[in-house]
Amino acid sequence: MKTNKYFIVIILAVFSLSLTGCWDYKEIEKRGYVLGIAIDKASAVEDKVMNDIKLDNKNVGKMPVEKGKIKYAYTIQIPIIARAQAKPTGQGGGPSGQERTWNLTFMGNSFFEVVREFSTRLDYAPFFEHLQAIVISEDVAKMGIVEPLDLLFRDPEIRRRTRVFITPQNAFEFLEVSPKIDDYSAMYLASLPLNAYKTSRMAHKTDLGEVVASLHIKRDFALPMVVCNKEEIKSAGAALFKEGKMVGWLGEIETAYAKWITDVALGGEVVIDTPNRPNEQLTLEIKNVKTDIKPIIKGEEITMSIKTKAQLNIAEQMGEAFLTIFNEEFIKEAERIAEEQITKEMADNIDFVRREYGVDVFEFGTALKRYEPDTWYKVRDEWHDIFPVVKTDIKVEIEIKQVGLIK
Amino acid sequence: MNNKLKDVTMLSFVIHAMIGIRLLSLPRDVVKYASNDAWISVIIVYISASLTGYGFYWIGLKYPGLNFSQINEKVLGKLFGKVMMIAIAIYTISTIGLGLRVFADSINLFLLESTPSILIISIMLIACVYCLRKDIGIMSIILDILLPLLIISMIILVLLPVGKMEPKNILPVFYGGIKPVIKGFLQIVDPVLPCGIVGYVLPHFAEPKKTKKWVFIGISISALVYFLIVLMCIMVFGSDEINYLIFPTLSLTKSIQLRATIFERAESFFMAAWIPTTFTTIILYYFASTLNLKALLNTKKDAMITYAQIPLFFIIAFMPENIVEVFKYLNANAVLAQILNLIYIPLFVLAVFLKTRRRTK
Numbered sequence: 181m182k183t184n185k186y187f188i189v190i191i192l193a194v195f196s197l198s199l200t201g202c203w204d205y206k207e208i209e210k211r212g213y214v215l216g217i218a219i220d221k222a223s224a225v226e227d228k229v230m231n232d233i234k235l236d237n238k239n240v241g242k243m244p245v246e247k248g249k250i251k252y253a254y255t256i257q258i259p260i261i262a263r264a265q266a267k268p269t270g271q272g273g274g275p276s277g278q279e280r281t282w283n284l285t286f287m288g289n290s291f292f293e294v295v296r297e298f299s300t301r302l303d304y305a306p307f308f309e310h311l312q313a314i315v316i317s318e319d320v321a322k323m324g325i326v327e328p329l330d331l332l333f334r335d336p337e338i339r340r341r342t343r344v345f346i347t348p349q350n351a352f353e354f355l356e357v358s359p360k361i362d363d364y365s366a367m368y369l370a371s372l373p374l375n376a377y378k379t380s381r382m383a384h385k386t387d388l389g390e391v392v393a394s395l396h397i398k399r400d401f402a403l404p405m406v407v408c409n410k411e412e413i414k415s416a417g418a419a420l421f422k423e424g425k426m427v428g429w430l431g432e433i434e435t436a437y438a439k440w441i442t443d444v445a446l447g448g449e450v451v452i453d454t455p456n457r458p459n460e461q462l463t464l465e466i467k468n469v470k471t472d473i474k475p476i477i478k479g480e481e482i483t484m485s486i487k488t489k490a491q492l493n494i495a496e497q498m499g500e501a502f503l504t505i506f507n508e509e510f511i512k513e514a515e516r517i518a519e520e521q522i523t524k525e526m527a528d529n530i531d532f533v534r535r536e537y538g539v540d541v542f543e544f545g546t547a548l549k550r551y552e553p554d555t556w557y558k559v560r561d562e563w564h565d566i567f568p569v570v571k572t573d574i575k576v577e578i579e580i581k582q583v584g585l586i587k
Numbered sequence: 588m589n590n591k592l593k594d595v596t597m598l599s600f601v602i603h604a605m606i607g608i609r610l611l612s613l614p615r616d617v618v619k620y621a622s623n624d625a626w627i628s629v630i631i632v633y634i635s636a637s638l639t640g641y642g643f644y645w646i647g648l649k650y651p652g653l654n655f656s657q658i659n660e661k662v663l664g665k666l667f668g669k670v671m672m673i674a675i676a677i678y679t680i681s682t683i684g685l686g687l688r689v690f691a692d693s694i695n696l697f698l699l700e701s702t703p704s705i706l707i708i709s710i711m712l713i714a715c716v717y718c719l720r721k722d723i724g725i726m727s728i729i730l731d732i733l734l735p736l737l738i739i740s741m742i743i744l745v746l747l748p749v750g751k752m753e754p755k756n757i758l759p760v761f762y763g764g765i766k767p768v769i770k771g772f773l774q775i776v777d778p779v780l781p782c783g784i785v786g787y788v789l790p791h792f793a794e795p796k797k798t799k800k801w802v803f804i805g806i807s808i809s810a811l812v813y814f815l816i817v818l819m820c821i822m823v824f825g826s827d828e829i830n831y832l833i834f835p836t837l838s839l840t841k842s843i844q845l846r847a848t849i850f851e852r853a854e855s856f857f858m859a860a861w862i863p864t865t866f867t868t869i870i871l872y873y874f875a876s877t878l879n880l881k882a883l884l885n886t887k888k889d890a891m892i893t894y895a896q897i898p899l900f901f902i903i904a905f906m907p908e909n910i911v912e913v914f915k916y917l918n919a920n921a922v923l924a925q926i927l928n929l930i931y932i933p934l935f936v937l938a939v940f941l942k943t944r945r946r947t948k
Contacts, residue, residue: 194713336696340842389842393828550758 209261212304215281215312216257216366218351219328221319222287225253225352243297248289252320252328255285255352256298256306257366264363280363283355291331308337312370314344314388315351315406321419321426326395333392340389343370345406346419346426354408365413372415373404380436380448380466383418395424400540402438405429420539422564427537437529440488440522441542443471449495452521455513460499462514464492467581473547476573477555483571484544486526492518493582506587511580518578526574534568544570591793592727594801599730600788600871601640601805604781606737606812607868608686610861611693612914613775613813614820614835616921621771622826623757626818628771632779633810635772639928640782640806642936644799647789649943655786655875656882662938671931672883678780678923679876680896683869684903685917687711690865692910693834698858708904712897715870719877719893723791726870733863738808740860744836745815747843747853752822777924778813781868782806783932787875833910 263280284301288294298306314332316325332338347354357365376384383404394401405417418430418438430438439445447466454460468491476483494514497505504510533539545563549556559566617625643655650658656675660668690711691704699707718726761768785802789795820835823842832838840854873896880892907913 191717340838389824392831393825396831397825397827550755553759553762 206305210304211307212258212298212302213310214256214306214308215259215310215364216315216355216369217311217313217332218255218257218315218317218353218355219320220253220255220317220351221323222250222253224317224319224350225255225285225287243286243288243294245289245293250287251289251323252291252294253285253287253352254291254294254328255283255355257355257364258282258284258302258304258306259364280358281355281365283352285352291328295331308335309339311338311342312364312366313354314342315354315369316344316346317351318346318348318419318426320351321346321403321421324425325391325421326424329388329391332388338388340387340392342388343373343386344388344391344403345369345386345415346403347406347408348429349407354406354413356410357408357413358411359413360411365408369406369413369415372406372413377447379416380439380445381417381432382415383435383439384446385444394421398423399543399546402430402435402541418541420533420537420541422537422539427539430533430541433525434529434532437522437525438533438541440469440490441471441473441486441526441530443469443473445469450492450518450522452514452517454497454499455510455517457499460497462494463496463498464514464518464580465495467491467493473542473544475544475548475552475555477552481571482548482555482559482566483573484547486572486574488522488526488574488576489579490522490576491579491581494580494584503587505583511583515578515580518580519576522578523574523576526576527572530572538564538568540564540567592724592788592791594792594794594797596727596731597785597788597792597798597801598805598808599727599734600784601782601802602734602737602809603730603864603867604784604871605636605778605806605809606741606864607778607781608689608865609775609778610813610816610864611689611834611836612917613778614817615829615832616774617771617817618821618826618829618835619771620774621767622763623759623821624761624763624768625771625821625826626757626814627761627768628775629810629814629817631768631772632775632813633806635776635928636779636782636806636810637803639779639932640785640802641799642932643783643786644789644802646936646939647786648795649939651795652790654790654878654882655783656879658786658939659935660882662935662942669883671935672879674923674927674931675879676876676883678920678927679872679879680899681903681916681920681923683872683876683896684900684906685913685920686865686869686872687900688904688907688913689917690862690869691904692913693837694858694862697837697854705901705905708901711866711869712900714866715873716893716897718870719873720890723788723874726874729870730867733867736860737864737867740857741812741816744840744857745812745819748819748823748839751842752819753825754822756822756825757818773925773929774921775813776928777921778809780924780928781871782809784871784875787878 259281260279263278284298286294286297288297295306320328332342354369355365357368359365359368362368373382373384373386376382383402386404391401391403400420400422402418402420404415405419406413406415408414416432416435418435419426420428420430436445436448445466449466450464452462452464454462469488471486471488474485476485494505530542533541540563544567545556614625617628621628646655646658650661653661656672659671663671687708691707694707695702695704718729789798792798816836816839820829820839823839824832824835829835837854840857843853876896877889877892880896881887881889886892907916
């Protein structure tokens with residue numbers, strides 16, 4: 181019995197040592213929660229870095245790189261939780277006018293090198309599990325996004341649902357935005373795509389997981405375009421990518437119809453001419469859109485059959501026709517006009533993107549692979565040459581369901 | 588051996604043995620060959636698992652009171668029986684060693700960054716040894732307690748990413764014919780073999796005959812979990828992307844994000860459920876391995892055999908230098924499992940069949 185007691189004591193001692201988890205113990209308030217990352221070209225942010233500290237005419241505020249040229253400027257956003265306006269305890273807002281985030285910039289080449297260099301200025305070690313948004317400037321995107329993003333694909337701390345945005349401005353400006361209601365601009369930015377059910381003009385399929393999947397299988401893709409001023413961010417339109425490099429922008433309305441074609445439209449509006457009154461506008465609200473793309477192969481010729489079915493409601497009629505809306509013929513005519521217009525917009529959109537950029541953002545290649553794999557494996561290597569001459573056959577079916585509360 | 592288990596306990600034995608460390612990388616292994624049709628491979632695995640499970644059960648009934656290794660010696664004679672037992676020993680010990688390594692690696696990668704692997708492995712082994720030194724009744728209770736945790740976490744894992752899935756990703760179905768599907772099936776034969784635990788625990792049941800139902804239910808549930816996870820991975824990532832993921836199942840948990848800001852780190856929850864799952868798998872392998880070695884060495888010294896294996900586990904766990912090598916060794920281990928499962932077990936069942944028929948004549 182005696183030995184047994186000692187054994188238990190030893191077991192307890194060993195196990196209690198392991199329970200503390202002392203190796204990976206970190207205070208929750210000592211973590212630097214990185215909410216946003218902005219990636220710019222190094223030349224765009226020259227004066228953002230601590231330039232004022234000089235030693236023997238050498239700028240020690242800058243970061244020396246071990247290998248390669250300085251190409252990128254990485255900015256991270258760390259929240260200053262004590263200054264948050266929306267306090268969980270409801271004590272009321274903190275002092276306004278003060279900066280609520282701490283943004284740090286370093287210029288370098290390897291992102292990982294830069295992340296570690298942040299620890300030279302930040303006593304809260306950067307922690308990426310709660311990263312909300314990544315903003316990339318147009319210049320960087322045109323150079324290719326694989327290089328600066330590889331760390332984010334590889335690092336286990338980063339979630340595949342982190343959102344990625346492209347901006348024609350400098351990316352770090354987004355982290356300096358001081359939002360009116362939200363506390364941190366990165367969270368503000370990350371929650372904008374949640375409004376995709378209200379409008380189709382913003383590209384909302386934006387997460388890192390989809391970017392990396394597209395890059396791996398060499399599929400073209402689109403990312404949302406964002407712009408900002410000091411207090412606001414706007415997300416509308418899209419940046420088009422071919423082989424990991426940005427090739428151009430897509431406007432707001434084009435983005436909306438591109439979303440119709442790729443079957444990701446969640447909501448929004450269509451403005452058409454009122455039946456019999458071409459000078460008055462009739463606005464329709466999108467309730468549901470469903471698009472199927474199926475390739476039809478005839479000999480050497482590939483035709484993409486695009487079938488769209490949509491349910492719309494009448495939302496607004498600006499003009500004198502409002503008295504005649506509650507009428508079967510009016511609805512039928514409106515459906516016909518909408519079908520005509522949407523078909524035309526979609527066809528124009530496909531032509532425009534193919535002519536201007538040659539980017540298969542409509543995922544015709546994916547449709548080919550899914551339904552006609554034999555043909556796909558034959559044409560896969562020269563798909564970017566074949567894609568611009570693929571024929572399309574667009575059929576749109578519109579149903580108008582509701583007219584609202586008044587006749 | 589006075590412990591006579593209830594027949595329903597067989598359910599948790601089978602499920603815990605079949606669902607384990609392999610779940611993390613399995614979708615990649617099968618998708619690599621079968622691409623979109625990986626889910627068909629899993630269905631074939633289910634059929635194969637049922638046959639293997641039934642084989643073990645049937646053999647166990649023919650020789651009541653003996654475990655699989657002892658039956659081996661009885662049927663094949665001393666020499667061949669010992670050779671096969673050595674093969675089984677290599678398989679079980681290397682599986683435990685590599686399993687511990689994968690476990691420690693993924694814990695290091697996702698949860699505890701700076702905790703040394705040797706500590707993670709040691710604690711796991713201490714817990715296993717402690718559990719094994721108690722009798723099988725206590726082991727079965729632990730398995731029963733952990734079973735709901737395992738099932739619920741798997742259900743959550745399969746249901747939460749539903750919003751992110753793209754059902755069209757499984758198209759084209761059956762492109763390339765049966766060959767890739769079979770190749771994919773061969774890659775994932777090794778999670779089938781653990782249902783051989785039936786052959787080792789059967790002698791401990793009060794009424795071995797009644798466990799048949801639970802063996803099949805257990806295999807069905809495990810196969811369903813594998814099926815749904817492979818299907819979910821294909822639908823969420825697409826088969827091409829899975830090839831690039833080292834731990835697709837972990838990536839699946841990391842891709843869960845709900846609109847609300849709850850569950851921002853769903854993978855921590857999955858990890859918490861997954862650690863006991865690994866623990867139970869290793870325990871069952873350890874249990875089978877100990878019985879096998881006891882039969883091999885003709886000894887009854889339970890404690891000695893149990894402790895003597897520990898250094899072997901450590902050697903195997905630290906043999907691979909990096910993650911690429913870990914997967915190289917795992918592949919070699921899978922080949923051994925394929926041979927055991929697809930060649931040896933059917934032949935052995937045949938041998939038992941012939942022998943018992945001769946005996947009845």
